[in-house]
């Protein structure tokens with residue numbers, strides 16, 4: 015038991031290093047306290063310049079960034095940090111929870127967005143989410159060496175954005191705009207477009223009279239929602255217990271070597287986006303792969319490749335994109 | 336409409352179907368069936384009937400539970416029992432229909448069993464089939480036997496008679512009846528359902544709400560999906576009875592987004608209920624007013640937890656909160672809320688239809704009734720089963736499940752999902768009920784059973800489950816967040832071949848810390864898979880850290896494949912299937928694996944009929 019207690023307190027280099035960039039001393043100290051109580055190693059920077067200096071001195075796993083700083087714009091700091099060390103996690107906090115800044119931060123690769131005031135719990139869950147995501151990225155980066163290039167984040171196409179207007183018109187007819195309709199509305203947008211474009215999110219926030227930052231909070235919490243466009247076909251590999259026992263990992267490896275994608279990525283021709291799911295409830299015919307809406311049971315690595323290779327020639331539907 | 340009116344109408348339709356003068360062909364169109372090609376079979380049936388110029392009816396049914404044989408079809412000639420055929424291909428389907436319908440050859444060799452009164456020579460009856468005979472189907476009473484999209488089929492088989500009986504009783508009497516049945520919640524914790532309803536009823540302020548939890552997040556479990564797809568009204572009737580008992584006017588069903596077919600079936604079912612007067616202002620002409628709304632989940636495991644689920648229904652982040660307050664005190668929008676699982680509700684409708692003492696006649700002293708299990712992993716007959724509580728694991732896995740794949744040794748079974756444990760084959764004398772599974776460090780959970788054989792590495796399983804819990808931990812408390820993180824790091828080290836003997840002890844200590852120190856159920860149970868594998872499969876951990884070997888062939892750095900030249904007959908299957916060109920050899924001569932090219936994908940190991948590929 016003692017050994018375990020020790021283990022929980024051995025910190026560097028195992029525990030994530032976090033930098034808090036915040037000009038309000040009381041807020042910065044408060045966050046530092048919460049984080050260090052939870053066992054993280056924390057540094058403080060009171061302005062943008064000293065944050066960049068800190069990054070010059072050493073790497074941090076996570077940057078917690080206030081956007082409004084006395085010297086440099088917080089967004090600029092994020093941009094430079096991401097440029098230097100792309101896999102740094104970023105959580106944005108701000109008193110001005112305007113959608114455009116949230117969107118810009120997300121585009122720069124921020125994992126989450128918190129608007130003041132927020133609770134310790136909300137803060138800790140955002141921190142944890144950001145660190146988890148990073149872990150996935152690390153794992154992906156290690157494997158990317160063998161694969162063809164894949165894209166992690168796609169930019170929306172103009173035609174996607176044109177459709178937002180129509181979808182929102184439908185939504186305004188179908189829903190009354192209460193808070194509990196938030197998730198169903200977001201689902202409707204995603205069903206149509208495959209992702210939730212920023213203008214739609216903004217309009218839904220307005221329609222439900224919910225702060226845009228809370229809508230972001232909901233979107234980032236649920237695994238289902240995507241803020242970026244996806245490939246023409248979505249391939250989901252089940253990672254549930256039954257599928258794991260029956261070799262799901264081998265299927266993922268195959269897709270990785272053949273198509274150059276790790277989970278969350280889109281192939282560079284925008285053909286496929288690869289996702290994993292915790293269980294499709296078809297465990298009796300494991301391992302399971304779902305291509306678009308079609309569930310395929312009893313798969314193996316080579317069958318998966320075949321199915322994926324056969325997707326496009328079979329439905330050369332020019333309207334489908 | 337009154338109950339007797341809808342019943343009369345439904346029975347008329349069922350009678351007509353029973354006495355159909357033409358052949359009736361049923362096709363299993365659940366998700367498993369479709370994923371195995373049931374749509375192609377449906378097309379083949381229709382085409383064949385057209386070609387043969389035969390008048391026959393087709394009907395869609397839900398999952399009968401024999402998923403390993405999907406796609407399935409049942410054919411009934413007038414006055415005869417159904418014959419079930421499995422593992423169909425379009426070609427085989429055509430042959431069967433031709434031979435049976437035109438030439439009266441029942442194609443016994445392709446049949447699975449018969450369902451109905453008489454028997455057909457050479458074909459076992461439903462009761463004689465090893466997977467079906469030992470089951471007692473209460474929650475799944477109609478699955479695979481009726482058209483789930485047709486409310487009349489459900490009503491004709493005594494459906495909604497339980498609701499009518501409840502409406503003739505006082506709410507307190509209904510609660511007493513459920514208490515007397517001994518029913519415990521099937522969502523995992525096993526809390527007595529009647530007692531839960533009593534709490535909800537007693538804290539009645541104005542109106543309360545009832546929720547059906549169909550989030551089914553445990554990977555490896557699919558009972559709730561099959562039930563909603565195969566017999567949605569059994570669940571909905573239970574929900575109505577619960578609503579009447581606790582005094583709720585509004586109900587929600589929270590369904591995972593990964594279950595589109597279940598959602599489709601529910602939408603149809605609710606529309607039919609409205610049409611029959613089973614929902615709305617005067618349910619079955621009584622004073623009871625009730626309506627149900629479907630809420631689709633959005634992919635977060637923790638939303639199966641009741642407080643998180645309620646946050647999600649209200650359009651918020653699905654974060655659990657500490658209880659109290661319990662949902663029965665303050666739930667959705669601050670009102671008393673009662674949450675039950677899908678299977679719990681299906682049992683409720685059966686209890687009200689048949690009486691509490693009938694139900695209490697099944698099961699053990701503390702665990703009454705039956706439990707559904709989804710049997711998956713390395714077992715011959717995978718699928719959905721329902722057995723009386725107290726059955727031995729051995730009977731479930733060997734008699735019903737048919738044991739492991741050919742030539743493979745079963746190592747254990749994992750029950751209860753990520754919060755459960757791995758039970759070794761030596762303990763298969765254990766009975767399934769809430770208490771006895773807990774006694775070996777596992778849990779009943781929602782009913783997932785994943786069987787593991789010699790090709791499953793138990794260290795890798797422990798690592799797998801921790802990856803899951805670590806990712807789903809909400810991050811609120813230190814032991815769960817950092818402890819699971821560190822445990823996962825250690826397990827990853829061991830699986831990568833960098834483990835030391837000290838790691839094993841550390842893992843055991845950490846498990847205890849996390850178990851004792853975590854705030855909620857997720858953290859408290861997260862170490863279960865590690866603790867049970869450490870307890871029952873310690874030798875495998877030792878193989879990994881002392882001998883740097885993974886004998887199951889799962890941890891890639893710790894094994895390699897070799898072809899045994901004496902067993903290899905040079906058939907060339909592995910060579911053709913290997914995607915990296917690592918295998919060479921002339922036809923009919925022993926092949927070789929080039930270990931520098933081999934990615935250890937395992938396709939050669941799995942596809943070799945001679946079992947010449949060895950894990951070293």
Ligand SMILES: Cc1cc2nc3c(=O)[nH]c(=O)nc-3n(C[C@H](O)[C@H](O)[C@H](O)COP(=O)(O)O)c2cc1C
Nearest residue numbers: 520521522548550551552639640641675676679856
């Ligand atoms: C992390 C977590 C996940 C859960 N997931 C589910 C689930 O998927 N389905 C379910 O019915 N209950 C789930 N539960 C249990 C529910 O909180 C709740 O106890 C149950 O729905 C009550 O129904 P019952 O009394 O009919 O069992 C989960 C609990 C926890 C802690």
Ligand code: FES
Nearest residue numbers: 252254257294297
């Ligand atoms: S574990 Fe893959 S479908 Fe359930």
